[in-house]
Amino acid sequence: MKEQSALDQFDLRSRLRFNSDTGRIWLDEHRMVLMHTRAVGALRKELFDQVGEQKAQAMLWRAAFEGGKLDAEMALKMIDDAENYDVFQIGPSIHGLEGMVQSEIVQNDIDWEKGVFRGRVHFRNSWEAESHTQLFGEDYKRACWTITGYASGYVSRFLQSYVIFKETQCACNGHEYCVMEGLPADEWGDDPVVASLTGLADTDSDRFELEQELCGLRKTVFNGGVKRAPISTGNLVGESQGFMRAFDLLAKAAPSPITVMLLGETGVGKEVFARWLHEHSPRKDKPFIAVNCGAIPVELIESELFGVRKGAYTGADQSRPGRFERADGGTLFLDEVGDLPPAAQVKLLRAIQTGEVERLGDDQVRKVDVRIVSATNSNLKTAMQKGEFRQDLYYRLSTYPVEIPPLRERGNDITILAEAMIGKFSGPYGKEVTGLTDRAIRALKAHDWPGNVRELENTIERGILLAESGNAIEADHLFPSGLPVGSEGARLQSDGMLKKQNPLASTTPDWKSMIEDGFVLETLENQMVETAVAMSSGNISEAARLLGLTRRQLDYKLKNMEREKAEITQEGS
Known part of the structure; x- marks a missing residue:
């Protein structure tokens, strides 16, 4: 099949979109860049000069x-x-659409079941061969390292088997076209x-180990000339x-007995912070007891917190x-x-x-040694003014307040948390997810996260469930009901010109009015299908994507639909 036919x-x-308003170019789920080949060629030459050929x-x-x-992951979806x-x-x-090269598979032997490829490819207009010739002249046997690397990665991922391409003829050596x-x-x-x-020489391995050691030394924290290892954040993830x-x-509060109050919106992870505090305190070997004061009925809260004597009330059988008491020696959250x-x-x-x-129901006094860590998402100062919360208790609990920021204010922490959650959920779901696509990351950062970390956790878990094993999580896996982003910009047409996306395409219909006016759901579906086919000029693949x-x-x-129309016509005649 010729390249034009595949396109x-x-x-x-239609998968290539340009959004000049946001400064982004997208190819399906991944962000792209449009650069001058001379600039990339200069970087390429710098690599040759600095690290060797x-x-x-x-x-x-x-x-x-x-x-x-x-x-290849994009192709496998089709x-x-x-x-x-x-x-x-x-x-x-796609390689041609990206402006890299024009390729033609001239010989192939493919076993789809075993994942075996043997073949030869002719390629013309290689950007790399042209750039290499401009900078180094026509004295190299081969120069298209990115072209063969791309082909190797694409075929290996597509067939789920390691396939390597090697250039055997290059245009930079005076040939009409390149061969791999x-x-x-x-x-x-x-x-x-x-x-x-594909392999690292021994000298490269030694160098890699040295660089890792130096990197570790750079991360060591020095304070007043005394080397101090950084404190592990454990289950707390973030860097904002x-x-x-x-x-x-x-x-700073962990090694002391000070009473801590954690403040923040619902879902920011206050209990995770409280557990970290306990696990890094002198009480770490003693119990950590958590209680949600809002989840216990009013009539039971005292017995839950302080215990109950047998017979104190109906149902207190023991x-x-x-x-x-259960938290004695440890921490009560x-x-x-x-x-x-x-x-x-x-x-x-x-x-x-x-x-x-x-x-x-008991008059016996019991001594307890408990560190109190409290948390709230409500304004206790307002509650005090209304007489709903004791002022003296507030000052006892809020000796050391710690404000946990909402997720929407934590910037790149969203991506870091998402990656950690992927690692957490991939095992239970039996999937090897490779991460997030660029478009998925953008969608995560565009969302307001009213439910904070808890909502993000649910979103990532859903994404893992919907994603294919071995692939990355896509934006539509995370937000199947609609992405929290606007227009993705202009689309590339068959003539190479950009077409601005129709702003009406993202307009939400007035469903309430439609229901009140009365409509047949099947008729609406058929109209949507016909509209999509018309919008795509009869291109069924494009209509399906829409x-x-x-x-x-x-x-x-x-x-x-055709069969139903034929039946209606037959009945009418």
């Missing part, structure tokens, strides 16, 4: 290998829309060119200024200790402390002041 068959141009070639090859893998080889041809087409051959990695044997691209301010306060009823507030104040508790369907699903729908 049209899968409407690949062999290392520069390997670096270029490996970087392009990653790009090929990303494009595997249900056409024959295997047609989908496979997306790679050369692809084989399974183990069939290249001891080929020195392949070995230099707001997060680090809260964490630094927490770290004596049992409360949370204070009182979440949503602002929801405590007045009677419980009085007893809590006494327990904090005296270190003594009395079980409900509707969020696969090509096969849309084909099935169109056949049903």
Whole structure:
């Protein structure tokens, strides 16, 4: 199949979008850049000058290998829309769309089940061969390291098997076109060119170990000339200024017995902060007891906190200790402390002041040694003014307040947290997710996160469930009901011109009015299908993409619509 046919068959141009308003170019789920080849060529030459020819070639090859893998993941999403080889041809087409090269597979032997590729590719107009010739002249046997790296990454990811391409003829050596051959990695044997691209020499390994050691030394914190290892954040993940301010306060409080109050919106992770405080305190080997004061019925809150004596009330069949006694020697975390009823507030104040508790219905005083960490998302000062929260208790609890910032104010922490959550959930779901696409990261950062870290956790868990194992999580996996971003800009047409996206395309219909006016759901669906086909000028792949369907699903729908029309016509006659 020719490249033009692949571009049209899968409407690949529609996946390339330009948004000058935000300064972004997108190819499907990934952000791209449009750069001068002279500028990239200058960087390429700098690599050759600084690290040497062999290392520069390997670096270029490996970087392009990653790009090929990303494009293969995009192609694999269309595997249900056409024959295997047609989908496979997306790679050369996309490589051309990216302005890298014009490729033609002239010989191939592919075993789809075993993941084996053996073949030869002719390619013309290689940007790399042209750039190399301009800078170094026509004295190199081969120069297209990024082209062969891309092909290796694409085919390896597509077939799930390690395939390596090697250039055997290059235009920078005076030939009309370049040639590369692809084989399974183990069939290249001891080929020195392949070995230099895919393996690290001993000197490189030594250098890598040295760089790792130096990196570790650079991360060591020096304070007043005394070397101090940085404190581990453990389950607390982040690096934003707001997060680090809260964490630094927490770290300073950890070794002391001071009473801490954690402030912040619902879902910011106050209990995680409280657990870190306990685990890094002298009480770490003693119990950590958490209680949500707002989740316990008012009539039971006192017995839950302070315990109950057998027979104290109907249903109290046995004596049992409360949370204070269970936390003896350790930490008691009182979440949503602002929801405590007045009677419980009085007893809590006494327990904090005296270190003594009395079980409900009992007059025996029990000594407890408990560190109190409280948390609230309500304004306790306002509650005090209204008489809903005791002033003396507030000052006892808020000796050391720590404000945890909402997720929307934590910048790049969103991405860091998301990656940590992917690691957490991938195992239980039995999936090896490779991370987040650029578009998914942008969508995460564009969302307001009213539910904070808890909402992000739910979103990532849903994304892992919907993502294919071995692939990255896409934006639509995270927000299946609609992305929290605006227009993605202009689309590339078949004539190479950019077409601005129709602003009406993202307008939300007035569903309420439609329901009140009465409509047939099937009729609405058929109208949407017909509109999408018209908008895409009859291109079924593009229409399917607009509707969020696969090509096969849309084909099935169109056949049903044709059959229904034929039946209506037959009945009318």
